[in-house]
Each structure stands twice: as structure tokens, then as C-alpha cells.
Amino acid sequence: MITSFAIPTFPEATGSFPMVTDATSKQLFTGLVLTKNMEFVDDLLTFEELGSYLKSQGCHVANLSSLEFSVKNGIGGCLRSILRQFLMITLDAADVSILATWYREQGSCNNPVVIIIEDLERCCGSVLSDFIIMLSEWVLKIPVVLIMGIATTLDAPKSILQSNALHHLCPCKFILGTPLERMDAIVEAVLVKQCSGFGISHKVAVFMRNYFVSQDGTITSFIRALKIACAQHFFVEPLSFMIWFLLGDDNLMLQGEKYGLSPEMMLKHALSLPSCQSIGSDKIAKQHGETIVNGLAELKKLQCQWSIVILCLYEAGKCDKVTLLDLFCEALDPDSFKSRAPDNGGGLENDSGGSRDCYKHQQYHTTRNSGFICQAVQKLRDLPAVQICKLLKGWEKYTVNVPQIHEKVKKLLSEVKSEDGKGSGQDLSTISKRHASRKHLKIEDSKAVNEKAAKLLESMVRNYMQPLECAAFHEIVCFKNVNALQTALIGDPRRRIQVDLLEVQNIIQCSCCSSSSNALLPSMHDSSILYTLAQEHGDLINLHDWYQSFKSVALRLSNKGKRGPNYSPSPKKRKATTKPAKPSEASIQARFCRAVTELQITGLLRMPSKRRPDYVQRVAFGL
Amino acid sequence: MRLMVIRVQRRCVKPSDFVNFLRGDLTSVIEKLKSLKKVGPNKSAGKPNGNMLYLIFDNLELIREWDKSSTALSFMFNLYDVLKMHELGLIFISNTSPDTYYSNMGYTEHVPVYFPEYTEDDLRQILMRNQPNRKLYSSFLDVVLRPFCRTTRRVDELSTAFSPLFRKYCEPLSDLASVPNEEMKRRLFSHFRPHIAPSLNEIFWVPSKSSTEAETNKDTTRKGSTRKSEVGDHFAQIDFHMSTSAKYLLISAFLASRNPATLDASLFDSTGGSDSRKRKRKASEKSIEQKEVAEQELLMKGPGTFPLERLLAIFQCITSAADSFDEDEHENDDLRAGGDGGLMSDVLLQLSSLCNANFIIKGGSCPLEGSTRYRSTVSEDLALKVARSLKFPLPNYLYRR
């Protein structure tokens, strides 16, 4: 922390004179926070929380967004915003000396003023440069620390700010975790570690992963997809309340009765689930007893084992930058599990030539060549001894609940430690040529450990990594409907509008249109008449033809004849509007123009331009 | 001179109100000054009595960017005549020379006081002030002052550039108060020398102090590597996260801005655009000249604008080409985007994200008309990095590489 020698007097501190001339003391300490994410939506909370943390430490914090640095508002806009946040008043003529006076009146000047600018790239460069220059002139009177969030690279300030503002900054960079790292943390905490019991199917996971990697790129939408999946699952699956069981609540039956389900109904529904059907209901009865409870307990155990293996794989894959998300998706695949451990069991327990196991399977199944699991296992063979040790320690921690694996891991760890002890105290690089052979031996020894670790991992993968979809009753806890999720996430507003326009009777459910006939009736809405007519044309629609067809539809009299009030015998009750009057040319033209404008506003066509005054252009196709 | 702080805030829009308020306030200030100072026998009322009031206007050249700047400037310059107060003095500080303020209304000449830029000797004296170890700093300046003065003579830029460099210079020294002799100067210079050239070419220097950076640096830096690795953007990868469709959209935007629209048909045909190689015939004199002219035009105009449809068309071509390319290579169908709607949906959302990150800027008019035009602002470097991360052969598509 840098403090100054003396405190300026009140008039000096609140006026612009005396000015500081030495450039190095005019520098603003700036923290450049690299969010490593092109989208800003994932980091909205970051800066908020940073601000509240700094406030709790006693600093005065103001959050500014890039909108306050627009050309329209100029430097007055950001000053007004700052004053609003600190002084709680809105001023027309915002001046920095007001800020100085306020700061002075805060008493002890030990707390800096922190200004957080959330996204640098969206700010207008000239306004921000002026702001920085102004702050640097006042920095001895208002000690300001700037924090700027940068989405792209450290070159961004250079390209946005002017050079006479750049040299006022004394920067220090802070790099946040990449979205992929954050995603791994989320997958680990939410999906792998079974915090809620809720799971997703392989297809859903793959869809969500692709959505993140290829299309959207934000963690926010991943979390939103999870929430949607959750909500939809609980909405659709009646037995989904049983997830409580997986969390440790044993009063399953009581709960069922609370929801109005009798135990028999629940059992019947559970046994009719596809997973039970495929395994065979009698087999279930044999394996899992009469109740669902046992089934779910078995599921829980399988899931625990599965998550442990995944975590171990992740530890191995970390060295090769394999992400947990990829491992997770691959591990969820029921087909790959079935291919890894064929029903004839045994045989492959034999670890001879263990590394060939993976490749052997590839002869039968073409897709495993570049699998992430294989990659993680393969990496294990190349790790140096130190990292193997660290890895095994991690595995030891994870496998506490599975005694079989835990024993093997402990054995391996003691082997590694003993080898380490042999060569301890000697740096590899300082071993002289006399000991070269011993070094060679040591490497071979460590290679053996690697091999053993790899084989152990492979056996874990084969025997303990049974994905959720291979277990019975998994539909209770697993969400599988990719299409529903896709529609909810992506939507397709254009398609929706077109469908609605062309099949308007499905929504309005009017009595005049029957859903089977495609005839255009004059009672339909003008824009849907026009759009249906537009389907006959290609790219360009001739306005005159279109108008003529529209007119013919509008003037077409209803074939159903005269109904309604005419039937009343008494002439008094006859309403004046028995026969709808023929619409006038002017009103048809007006309706036509209005409907075309509506179609333009919904983005389905483009108005005539100077080059083509007689044609409108269709912009949306492909229904 | 005495410094008095008078806090008055009034809002006035018209210059006449301003002058009236100002005159009133100035008169009251002068009255106050007079009452504080004893009036001597030689002074007579009406003449300036020695306690002047100076109005100082700094950064005058910024007024030229205001609306109605010519009247504002004439008003400022004639303020003395308007106020007609003898105790008032006006001082204008401007970064540009007086001839930039000439207007067609006639110009009340003021007394010019010119501050020339500092010479090297002046700079040396200024920079040596307040230095605890003058001899050491002087030897430092012997090394850096001359080369840096060739790029800029502004004392503020030099001093902010020198302070981290001085720290670097003093690194081998254990005692910062020691006076360097010739041998030590040579040693310091040889240690410092490799840092001079990169710092000459850098205007914004971000030091890295965070621990994670230090850890990754342990893995990647060799001994004696220059500071370039610390800056972090020297790697051939992009540093930040983008989704795949955003990357493709970025490349499409870059191509749309870089290539003239007439080339699209030939570059983006159904075979995926690798046809550009076939076009290289023997170049004649005239075509070389034409190409040079075209290249100059490109340089000059900067990135061009393109309408949305062109961007979407290029995007569609690239992604379909990439999809077919990828499907041959990877058999891992599970983890690829399923179906042809995979990359196309929500492209417009990606477009707005790219605009927010300042990779694409808008340059157009009425959105209903559909004639909004966009412009890509990415550098070729970044586009190449992005293309490399996608394994997309961007150089094949660039016009006249």
C-alpha cells in the first residue's frame, strides 16, 4: 500500500489547483481482470461480488458498466453515475470536485475509492480515455483504484484507449479461471458428486456439451439447461419424488401416500419402466427384491462407484488437459460400457498386456480410438514419478468407500513411495555418469509403476464405471428428453411465427375454419391470408398479383349462406347486419397495406426498395 | 498570491446570464480581497490595486470540439472586454498553437507565451529530481535517455516508462544506495541491455505478479527468455473462450470485411473454396500493377462493411465445408454436433455477442429495411489464431495474401 507523506488541506483537496506535475505520481493503479470469456454474462456476478467484498474491507466502491461510457453521455454520464452511487443524489452538472469534497468529508482518508468498469471492450475509447486522464489529475485528492474487466486479451486496452491515457495506468493483471475450468468445477460438484441425486442421460449430456462448446459458450446457459431439465423431469415423471431416497431419506412409502400414490400403483409404474422391461421383471424380482427401495439403493451404490471412477480418471486426465465435461459425457454412454465389459465377464480380468485391452475393443467398435477415457489412461503411462505419487494420493482420497479399489491403490502407493525412497535425496540432473545405469534402472522401475497404475485404472473403468442408464429404475432419476430440452433452450421463433400464421385455426379455434380444409376464408386474419398466399410465390412476390389474390379472397362471399339472426321469425329482431356489406376498394387496400407491414415487422419479408419497387422479397423460408 | 476557495454552483445556459453572474461573483471576491488587504496611500480607487484575479482556462483546444465552438471561443477570448474589470486577468493554456484558433470573426490577439518541448538536457534534469541515488540514476539515464527520446519527448511518457525500467536496471544491485563505478556500470548495462529493445517497442507494459502465472511460466520459459512470454499473448493460441459457432462467425466476418464481395462466388463454391489455388496464372505486368493498386486500396480503406446476408451466406458455406471436412476425419460421432441445424441456429445471438466484444461493429442504418451493415475489427493475427484453433485453412480464402 502506498500512502502519501501528508494530507492536503481541505481547499487544496477539493479544488483542481494545486495540480500534480510529476507523471509517476499521477498514475492510477489499475487491476486488469481477464475474464477469458468473450461473453460477459458469465461474469456479471463476479464483479458484483468483487464490489461487495471490497466494500466489506472498507473501500468505497462504484460499479460502472460500459453503457455509461457512450459518446452520447460523455464523461458527464459516468461522473453522474459515480456520484449517484456514492452520494445517492442525481445531479445535472456533475463535477469531479464534488466527489473530492465528498471523499474529504468521509473522514479518515485511508480507504481508497475503487471504480470497477465491468467490460472494457464495449466502452467508447475516447470517453474512457478522458475519464482516465481526469482521474489521474485528481488522484492525489481522490485516491482511485481502477478495476477493468477485459474479455479478450491484454491488447485490448492498447487498441481502445488513446496513448495519452494509457501511460496514466499502472496495471497489474489478474486472470480468472477459463470457462472450461469453471465448467469442470460445476460438472464435478453438481453432476458427478451426486449432490442431488438427479442425473441426465448420455444424449442430453452430449447435447448440452455441444451447446456449450459449439453454440453458446456461456456457463449461464448450461446451468439454465440443467434447471430446465430438472423442472421438466419433475413435471413429467410421477415417481421422481423418490430422488429424496437417494439423498438419504428412507421414508419412501409414507411419502408416496402423501402424494396420493398407493404402493401398488408405484410398484406397477416402476416395473413398467423401460429399464426394468429390458432387464426382465422377474430378474428384477430376483435381484432387487420386491420393493423399489432395494432397486434405488442398488442404483445409488452404482452411481457412487461411477462417480469415484470418473474422479480418478479426471485426476489422470488433468495432466493432458482432458476436461471433466468430455470425460463425463463419454462415461455416461451406456453402449460404450456394454462394449467394454461384455456379458461373458471374466477373462479380461487378466491384466496381461493390459494396454492392449483398449485397442482390442476398437477392432470391434470403431469409435473408441480417440476417446477421452483412453486418452486419460494413456497419459498415465507417461507421467513422471512425482506426479504419479500425487495422483495416487488423490485416488486414495476418493476411493475410501470402495474397499477393493482402495486396497489396490494403497498397495501401489506404497510401492511408489518405496521407490522414491531408493532414489531420494538425489536430483536427477546431478547424477554423474557412474550412476547412469542406476538412473536407467530407476526409470524402468517407475515405468512399471505407471503400467500398474494404468492397468488399475482400466480395471476400475471396466468394472465399476456403470453409467446411470444401465441400471434399473434409472428413469426415476434420469432426464432423457433431448427434444424437449432443445425446444425449450433454443426455441425457433421464426418457425413458430410461420407455423402460427399458416395454421392459425389451431390457436384461435374459430368455428368458421375447419382444420381439415385449406380454403382461405375472408374471415381469417389478413396477415395469415397474405402469408398463405405468399407460399405460392418464390423469392420475390409481385405486389400487384398478391394484391389481386388477396382482393379475391376478401371479396369471396361465404358459401354457408345466411344464417343467424335471419332465422328469427319476427322482422323486428332482424339485425341490420344480416349480410356483411361488401368491403370497399379503399378498405381492402388499407387492410392489404397493414397486413404487409405486419409481415415486415415480424421479419418475414422485406419491403420494396428503389431497385425493385414492385416486388417484396421473402426472407424466411423452409417450413 | 492567495488561494481562495469559493463554492458557488449555478446553472446558466445563456452567455449573458453567465456574464452577469460572473461579474457579480468576481466583484464580490474583489471586494473581499480589498477588505482583507489594507489599502495603501498610493493606491487610488478604480485602478488595479495589485490584487489581481486570474481566470485560468486549461485544455482550451477541447472547446473546439464543442457545438457552436466558434462563438464559444470568441466569447472566451473577448471575456476581458466584456467584463471590463481591471482586476481580472485571463490565462489560456492550450496544447495547440494559436493559429488553430483563428476564426473568421477576427481574433483578439493575446500575448503568447510559448513553452517549447524539453530538450534532452532539460529532460535529464527533470528526471533526476527527487531521485535518492543520483549517480545511479544518472548512469541509467545515460543508457536509456537517448534512444527513448527518439520516439517521444514528452516527459510524462518517459517518466512512466522509465520507472519500471529503472527497477529492472537495479536488479543485480544488492545495495541501492551505492555509487556505481565503471565496472559496475558495465555489468549493469550488460544485464539490462536485452530489455532495452522490447521496451522501446512497447507502450503498455503489464507486469505479471500472480502466482498462477509464475507456475505456468516455470513450465514454459527457458532460461534467458525475454519478457515477451510474460505478456502472455505471444502464444499462437487465443487466450479466451469462444464457442465454435462464434469462432466461425468471427472468421466469416473477417473474410467479409477483407474480401471484396465480387470474389465470394468464386471463393465459396461447393467444393469448399480450395479453388483459389487454380486461379494463379502467370501474372502479367498490368495485372501485377492492378493487384498493387487493389492492395493499396484495401490498406487504405481498412475493413469494409458488409450486410447481414453476406455474412450469413459466408458462414453457411464455411460451416458446411467444415462439417463435411470433419465428418471424414472423426468417427466419434457421438460428440459432434448432431444434424445440420447444429451450428446454424442462434447465429444472430452470436452476432450480438461478437458485437458486444467489439469484434464486429455496426455501421448502418434502418434495421427494418434490412440494410444494417457491419464491419469486422479483428486483426489478421487474431483471425489466424482463431482459424488455427478450428483447423480452418483461412489463408486459402484471403484475397491476395
Place this chain on the structure above:
Amino acid sequence: MGIENLAEKAQILIRSRLCSPNFIFKPLSDSSDSNYSKLKFIISSSIMEACNNSILLLGPRGSGKVAVLELVLSDLLEEYPDTITVIRLNGLLHSEDNSALKEIARQLCMEHHLLFSKMASFDDNSQFMIAMLRECGLAHKTVIFALDEFDLFAQGKQRLLYSLLDAMQTVTSQAVVVGVSCRLDADQLLEKRVRSRFSHRKLLFLPPSKEDVQRLLEHILSLPMDSSLACDYAAEFNEKLQSILADKRFKEIISNYLNSNSTTNHLLRFLFIAISNMELKSGFLSLENFKAALSSIQRQPKQECIKDCSILELYILVCMKRLEVREQNSYNFSSVMKEYKSVHDSFPTSDYYAQNVCLRAFEHLLQRELICFTDNRGHSQSIEFRQVKLVVSYAELQEGLKSYRSCPVSHSHNSICF
């Protein structure tokens, strides 16, 4: 020291003279056909005959129009106390009719000790003005309107002028409108209906003749014998002054200066700087003071800017000049960089810097206004792609390069080649 003290006092005296217009213009006004006398005659006759009048004072800026007007007004205020009200308006402030009438009303209220309301509308104010004119007319009081920057009042619809002059004609009033303007064609700017109500009296303020200048110099610079300054010092001072004034070189300096800046104000400014240069140790004025004053006023601003540039900035200027010489009229920073690279390829120097350093130098040049943008598209394109052009001429650039200290040889080499 005695002489330093005296010199300082002399300096103060002369400088205070230079700053007071009364002192300057009084002697010029003594003759009967000077502008002062004519103006005084017109206004006083209209006061005495109780009639309306209007007059324009025209002349270049700094010729003393306002000074003479103030002299006349102060004299008249002494001669005819309580019969004159002076309303002063300035075209820079009050060209808008609303504010003009408000100001007139405010000044009238102040003069006649009435309460002025800021909320009064335009109509209220104009009615008030007309009423006051009538009242003053009935009370045989003259209202003198001094309109400075008269040409600015003639912009737009000229409502104020029309209402003022119309009121003067219709209402029984005694008013004199004195317009002061730097535009010699100020009366041509008036609308027909305004011009018809305006008398065509004009007083031209011409630059002082040689004899006038001589007389003025002596009047200002000679120390009085009867002041607090020691007599012998004053006498010696005046003697030295006379010798300087008679010197041919001095006459050359003065005529050189007055050739380009011929008004009285310019002369006064020149004398101010010269007298500030006076060496207090010697105690007397010398010819060098005047020479120094001349060089400090007559500057070459662009040359100075060029001398202030760093070497990289000069490189960029030379590259731009080469581009322009090659008839490439529209170019931007990227083309300049290309040229820079090609220059460096053909004459390799150590001065080849990276793009961002060059961009910084480019921005410095923009700030100094040695180059400027040719478009005003503002923020739609980044700074590297906007078209620029040189603001200095090639000759100035050449001159600047020649006189640049420590200029690298290749610069002049480059400039000579093109």
C-alpha cells in the same frame, strides 16, 4: 538599487498607461476632425435637440472604437448629468432577441432603481422597453444604446434592431443607437425595413498614420517630469528614448510590424511586450527590447511545433510528405506505415519501431495539429484507417527539418530526394 527601483516604477507607469484606453486615445481625439469629436458632436447634438439618431462605428478589431465611444460617453455623462442613460449590449452575448431584451430591461431597471423580474416574458420586456423610452422621452432624458459586435445583431430576423429602431420612430423618445462593428459592410447586412430606419452615418476608424504613430509613441513612452520619479532619471530616460525613436533601425522595426498588424491595439501590445523586456539593471529602454518583442510576437507556430517533435514523429511527417508528393492524395495510417517500412528497407536505420509506438507518435502529431483527419466520420472507424493529411506545407517541413537540432542525416536526405 536605486536605479532598479526607478526602472521598475517607470515600467509600472508605462504599462499602466498602455492598459488604459483613456490615456491612449485622449490625445488622438484632440483634433476637431477626429472620430472622437465627430461622435461627440453627433450625440450631444441629439441630446440637446431631443431627437433620435443612429450611427455606426466601423473599423478593424483593435482600432479603438469602443475606447473612443467610452471616452465620449464618459465625457457626456459629466457634461449632462442625469439626462443620459446608457444601455450596453454585446453581440456575443445578446444576439438572441430574448436575452437582448432581458438585458435591456435589466439595465434600465438598474439605472432607474426599479425591481427587475427574471421571469418576465419577451413581450413584457419589450413593452417595458417601449414604455421606458416614452417616459424618458417625455422627461427629456436620452437613452443611448451601445451595441457592440453589431454584425452579430444583424443575424437572423433582426427583431431586436427592428423593434428598437421602430420604437424610436413611433414613440416620443430620445434615443441614440451606436453600433460598433469590425465588419466594414455591417450596414449592408441589415434588412430593408431596418436599414430604412437606420441613418447612414458611419464613422470609419482607420489605422493610425505614421505621424500618429510617432506621436503616440512619444506620448506613451515618455516619462512625465512631475511625477514621483526622480527628475534626472526621467530626463535621461526620455533622452535615450528619443535617440531610439530617431534610429533608422527602429523605424524599420515599427514599419515592419505595422505592415502586418496595423491597428492601435497591436501597437500597444507590441509596446507592452517591449517594455516588459526592459532590463531593470540598466534602467533604460534599448533597441534590443523592441527587437525581442518583435520576434516574440511574430512567430512561426508550425515551425515551433516541428522543432518540438521527436525523431519518430519527424519520420512519420516525412513519410506522409513522400506519399503526397507521389500524388497519393488520400492515405491513412496504414499506408504511412507501409511507406515507413519501405523507407527503412532502402535506408536501414536503427529507427524502426513497432506499430504501437508509431501509433502513439501519430497521435501526438494529431494533438499538435501538424496533421489532421480529412473526414469527420468520428467514431465509426478506428484511427488507423481514417484518412489524414498534412497541415504543414512542404517548405515549412523542410525548414523545420533543417533547423532541427540533432536531426539524423537521412531525414534531409529523404526530403531532398523529393
